[in-house]
Amino acid sequence: MSAVYAPAIPRPVPARHRGLNRAEICDQNFSEFVKAWDGPVHAAPPADAPVLHGATLTATDFLHLFESQLISRHLDLMARVLRVQNKVFYTIGSSGHEGNAMVARATRHTDPAFLHYRSGGFMAERFRKLPGMDPIMDSALSFAASKDDPASGGRHKVWGSKPLWVLPQTSTIASHLPKALGTAVAIEQARRIGHALPIPEDSIAICSFGDASSNHATAQTAFNAAAWTAHQKLPAPVLYVCEDNGIGISVKTPTGWVAERYRNMHGLDYFFADGLDLAAGYGQVAAAVEHCRRTRRPTFLHLKTTRIMGHAGTDFEIEWRSIDELVQVEASDPLLRSAEIALMSGLMSKDQLLAYYESFRGKCFAAAEEADRRPKIETLEEIIAPLAPHHPELVHREATRNDYADARLKAFGGEAKLPEKQPAKHLAIQINQALHDLFAKYPETLLFGEDVAQKGGVYTVTKGLHKAFGPARVFNTLLDETIILGLAQGYANLGMIPVPEIQYLAYFHNACDQIRGEACSLQFFSNGQYRNPMVVRIAGLGYQRGFGGHFHNDNSITALRDIPGLVIGCPSRGDDAAMMLRTMMALARVDGRVCAFLEPIATYMTKDLHEAGDGLWLTEYPAPDRAIPVGEGKVYGEGDDLVIYTFGNGVPMSLKAARQIEAAQGWKVRVVDLRWLLPLNEALIVEQARTAKRVLVVDEGRRSAGVGEGIITALVEGSLGATPLARVCGVDTYTPLAGAAFLVLPSEADIVAAAAGLA
Numbered sequence: 084m085s086a087v088y089a090p091a092i093p094r095p096v097p098a099r100h101r102g103l104n105r106a107e108i109c110d111q112n113f114s115e116f117v118k119a120w121d122g123p124v125h126a127a128p129p130a131d132a133p134v135l136h137g138a139t140l141t142a143t144d145f146l147h148l149f150e151s152q153l154i155s156r157h158l159d160l161m162a163r164v165l166r167v168q169n170k171v172f173y174t175i176g177s178s179g180h181e182g183n184a185m186v187a188r189a190t191r192h193t194d195p196a197f198l199h200y201r202s203g204g205f206m207a208e209r210f211r212k213l214p215g216m217d218p219i220m221d222s223a224l225s226f227a228a229s230k231d232d233p234a235s236g237g238r239h240k241v242w243g244s245k246p247l248w249v250l251p252q253t254s255t256i257a258s259h260l261p262k263a264l265g266t267a268v269a270i271e272q273a274r275r276i277g278h279a280l281p282i283p284e285d286s287i288a289i290c291s292f293g294d295a296s297s298n299h300a301t302a303q304t305a306f307n308a309a310a311w312t313a314h315q316k317l318p319a320p321v322l323y324v325c326e327d328n329g330i331g332i333s334v335k336t337p338t339g340w341v342a343e344r345y346r347n348m349h350g351l352d353y354f355f356a357d358g359l360d361l362a363a364g365y366g367q368v369a370a371a372v373e374h375c376r377r378t379r380r381p382t383f384l385h386l387k388t389t390r391i392m393g394h395a396g397t398d399f400e401i402e403w404r405s406i407d408e409l410v411q412v413e414a415s416d417p418l419l420r421s422a423e424i425a426l427m428s429g430l431m432s433k434d435q436l437l438a439y440y441e442s443f444r445g446k447c448f449a450a451a452e453e454a455d456r457r458p459k460i461e462t463l464e465e466i467i468a469p470l471a472p473h474h475p476e477l478v479h480r481e482a483t484r485n486d487y488a489d490a491r492l493k494a495f496g497g498e499a500k501l502p503e504k505q506p507a508k509h510l511a512i513q514i515n516q517a518l519h520d521l522f523a524k525y526p527e528t529l530l531f532g533e534d535v536a537q538k539g540g541v542y543t544v545t546k547g548l549h550k551a552f553g554p555a556r557v558f559n560t561l562l563d564e565t566i567i568l569g570l571a572q573g574y575a576n577l578g579m580i581p582v583p584e585i586q587y588l589a590y591f592h593n594a595c596d597q598i599r600g601e602a603c604s605l606q607f608f609s610n611g612q613y614r615n616p617m618v619v620r621i622a623g624l625g626y627q628r629g630f631g632g633h634f635h636n637d638n639s640i641t642a643l644r645d646i647p648g649l650v651i652g653c654p655s656r657g658d659d660a661a662m663m664l665r666t667m668m669a670l671a672r673v674d675g676r677v678c679a680f681l682e683p684i685a686t687y688m689t690k691d692l693h694e695a696g697d698g699l700w701l702t703e704y705p706a707p708d709r710a711i712p713v714g715e716g717k718v719y720g721e722g723d724d725l726v727i728y729t730f731g732n733g734v735p736m737s738l739k740a741a742r743q744i745e746a747a748q749g750w751k752v753r754v755v756d757l758r759w760l761l762p763l764n765e766a767l768i769v770e771q772a773r774t775a776k777r778v779l780v781v782d783e784g785r786r787s788a789g790v791g792e793g794i795i796t797a798l799v800e801g802s803l804g805a806t807p808l809a810r811v812c813g814v815d816t817y818t819p820l821a822g823a824a825f826l827v828l829p830s831e832a833d834i835v836a837a838a839a840g841l842a
Contacts, residue, residue: 105400106163106392109178109413116419117436120426127429134428139366142430147211148188148361149421151218152181153440155203156418157447158222159392164448166396170455171226173240174396177203179389180326182358182417183291184208185365186384189372190289190322193282195266195576196249197259198242199291199326201390209247216246219443223450229457230465236610237460245612248282250576253608256296258600260305260323261566262615263290264381265573267321268312271379273577275555278527280577287375288573291324294341295331301565301596308566309381310350318379322372323351325383326358328390333403341385351383358386359417362424389415469611471648471762472674475712481669482662482710490523491707494551507701511544511687513657516704517664518545518582522552524707525580525668530557532567532584532620541586542622542687564590568597568619575602575615580671588623588681589637595646602677603648614675618667624653625783625818625828626685626732635684636818638828641788643679644761650713651761653681655734658702659758662711670713681760683731692735693742700735714764716771722751723774725838728794729781730757733829737781740834747835748842763793769801777841778803780810783829787815809837 127142128134134145159176166174177183184204190196192212198205203222210218224232225240234243234251243251252259267288273280280286296302305323312319327341346353352374356367368384375382391413393400400409425431431439460466495501502516522528530548532540536559539546549557560567564585571581585591591598598619606614621643625636643651650670654660660682667678692699719738722745727737734756741752755771757763772778778798782791791810798804811834814827 105409105413106160109391109416110160112413112416113418113422113440114437117422117426117433120423120433122423122427125427125429134424134430135362138362139369140362142428144188144365145361145424145428146430148184148208148365149425151184151187151204151207151211152418152421153443154207154218154447155181155184157443158203158219158226160444161447161451162226163392163396165451170451172228173226175200175394176392177201179328179391179417180204180358182361182364182386182388183324183326185356185358185361185368186289186291186322186324186372186386189365189369191283191286192247194248194286194289195282196289197263197291198249198252199293200242200252201293201326202242202291205291206242206244206249209244209249213246219446220450220453223447223454224457227451227454227457228459229454230460231457234610235608236469238466238610239608241608243609245609250605250613251608253604257292257299257302257305258596260290260292260302261308261569261597262572262576262601263288263323264305264309264319264321264566265570266576267319267381267573268317268570269573269577269579270320271318272529272555272574273579276526276529278579282577285376287320287322287372289322289324291326293331294325294327294329294336295334297325297341297344304563304565305569306345306348306351308561308563308569310348311561313350313380319381320375320379321381322375323381323383324386326386326388328388330390332394332398345383345385348383351381352378353383353385355385356387358388359415360420389417391416469609470607471676472606472611473670473676473713474674478666478669478673479710479712481673482665483708484524485706485708487524491520494519494523502704503706505704507698507703508657509688509690509701510654510657510660510682511542513702513704514544514660514664514682515546517661518548519551520661520707521664521668522548522556525672527579528556528582528668529574529579530582530584531560531570533560533562533586535559535584540584542684544622544682544687545584564594565597568594568602571617571619572597572602572615575617576613580668581617583617583619585619585621587635587637588621588639589634591621592639592642595642598649598677598679599646603646606675607648615677616671616675618664618671618678618680620680620682622682622684624681624683624685624731625813625824628685632820632824633817636824638783638785638813638818639788640681640760640784640790643681644790644793648677649761650676650678650759651681652678652758653683653731653760654758655683655686655731655756656700656702658705659711659717662705662709663758665707665710666713669710681731685732686735689735693739711758714759714762714767716758716764716767717756718771719754719756720752722753723776724748724750725752725777725779725841726771726775727752727754727779727781727834728757728768728771729754730760730790732783733781736829736831737834740831740838743831743835744838748838757790760790763790763797765797765801768794768797769803772798772801772803772806775806777838778806778808779834779837779841780808780812781829781834782810782812785813785815789813807841809841811837
């Protein structure tokens with residue numbers, strides 16, 4: 084950039100030790116800097132002329148950006164003051180990062196944004212994109228945790244806005260980078276499948292984060308996937324904005340690390356911009372944005388920032404940084420450079436600038452006081468209302484909707500080949516048939532994961548889908564579960580219904596936070612304004628013979644059951660699987676829910692129940708107007724002598740054991756297949772036990788963490804704790820290889836023995 088308008092180095096301002104409150108010192112630094120400034124003053128430029136000679140930033144652009152910077156700064160100062168009065172509940176500020184307003188100005192309000200928590204400047208500037216919106220009041224409501232907060236309804240301090248396409252994030256540590264890439268890929272994917280986007284087709288996805296977060300494994304997997312995509316010349320218009328302030332809480336980033344790490348990364352186009360200087364930085368920011376939008380390539384914008392006033396209000400930097408170091412950092416305050424530009428350009432006099440600065444203090448405190456008077460969340464019902472919306476009648480109507488006959492005929496190849504006209508089949512085939520059916524019903528559905536396309540999955544469950552529906556709807560991904568679930572969120576954000584496959588339950592643990600911390604939290608933290616519907620298929624559970632060990636016999640169901648808002652279904656037979664999948668797709672479409680479909684690998688190919696050749700575990704394909712509502716279980720038998728609760732692999736195992744128990748004890752046994760593991764149908768559990776003389780819970784999950792605890796709790800809370808009860812469950816260990824695996828999992832013999840103990 085031209086040296087004519089290179090920033091003057093702000094002279095260090097003497098730090099006054101007023102209680103060592105660095106926020107007060109930074110506030111006072113601005114006024115003292117303006118009063119002491121004695122540089123040259125030019126004639127004020129026309130509105131559309133460069134603010135300084137050689138700059139690409141116009142006077143109008145500068146004034147708007149400066150206003151956004153001041154709004155952001157005074158929101159931070161207000162939060163620090165009112166926190167001690169319990170009127171504000173969040174003090175991670177944006178001070179030093181206000182230059183990110185340039186990214187907002189250079190982009191559109193229809194470019195989906197996933198933001199770093201230091202994005203006050205960005206938000207203030209993006210608010211300018213739509214008339215009638217008030218960044219100060221909206222932010223104050225969020226700081227105050229008011230239920231009038233338009234972003235989260237008072238559930239968290241988040242940067243978010245439905246009309247501005249800012250999807251809310253909480254205290255993100257890189258967990259939002261995969262779904263930002265997913266959203267970018269989805270913009271292009273929509274065109275390939277003919278899906279109407281809610282945003283312009285040339286939109287880009289924006290994702291900001293700190294230099295410290297760039298080292299996180301989740302960030303690395305996102306950058307790798309972006310580069311992997313670009314290497315294949317596939318469009319992925321994501322703008323990754325690394326706001327480099329040189330420190331992560333108290334850990335300093337090595338000098339030059341970010342530039343050296345990402346400047347020459349294959350597949351990731353690097354740009355640098357000075358976020359401390361609006362005049363110097365804006366052209367660089369605009370160039371990165373234009374490049375990303377035009378080339379549709381992943382773009383890395385390295386934005387130089389600083390961090391003043393500490394990590395948060397509770398971070399007393401004076402305890403671990405020297406005064407000299409703090410003064411040096413505070414001297415790099417971007418607002419001092421903006422003040423210099425305002426004065427040097429002749430756009431403001433000293434008095435005008437000081438009055439302008441103080442005017443935002445008044446606006447922010449007035450908004451905060453008003454926000455404090457607004458209502459807060461006061462009931463549990465209000466808190467959880469957007470977490471797990473469920474409209475049973477609408478969902479069931481959608482699940483049983485059968486108005487796509489022509490599409491079905493095309494998908495299956497004619498009337499005679501419809502699955503309901505075929506002989507009874509095993510679980511894997513019926514899931515496959517159901518997926519074909521649902522892909523015909525929902526043209527916005529995508530299925531993807533490892534090996535799911537031409538190969539048809541490890542167990543051929545997705546066989547034929549790639550051929551029937553094409554590579555735009557059924558495709559392989561790189562081997563990375565975090566990105567698979569990040570892609571799913573991106574597609575869902577833009578109105579598609581993704582059906583990602585996680586090859587084994589153990590592999591889900593690598594990427595759990597993409598569902599727990601991101602996907603399932605979106606409706607909650609956006610107060611129901613945003614949703615990312617999906618049906619995650621996971622092959623899992625134990626009892627797999629010939630190909631076992633921990634990673635292929637994972638019974639860690641609790642890792643899923645602990646996720647708020649998630650729906651978990653686990654079928655034990657083919658017809659149930661088809662009808663449950665229909666309900667899950669309807670849940671996604673109607674209520675925006677995130678669903679996990681847990682498929683028991685060991686019963687994929689099971690045909691027989693009691694003896695070889697009986698074919699009792701084959702099922703006919705249910706007609707497309709049939710579905711199983713959430714929570715509806717299946718009851719086998721009518722006996723009251725013993726009621727067995729189970730699911731998945733436990734169902735055929737319990738049915739086989741029941742025959743032995745009835746012969747040995749002379750009892751009549753009833754087996755209850757729960758089918759839905761989250762939420763558990765506690766009413767069903769209690770009702771089935773009311774007339775039971777004995778209760779047995781069969782849970783292949785580990786003793787300390789399975790499904791059984793939920794069943795037993797429901798019984799106790801339903802006043803049925805006095806009924807004789809036993810539990811057969813897995814052992815608290817990892818699953819070993821080969822035959823040893825069956826020593827740690829429940830068996831028929833264990834069930835029979837437990838029943839004898841109850842006798």
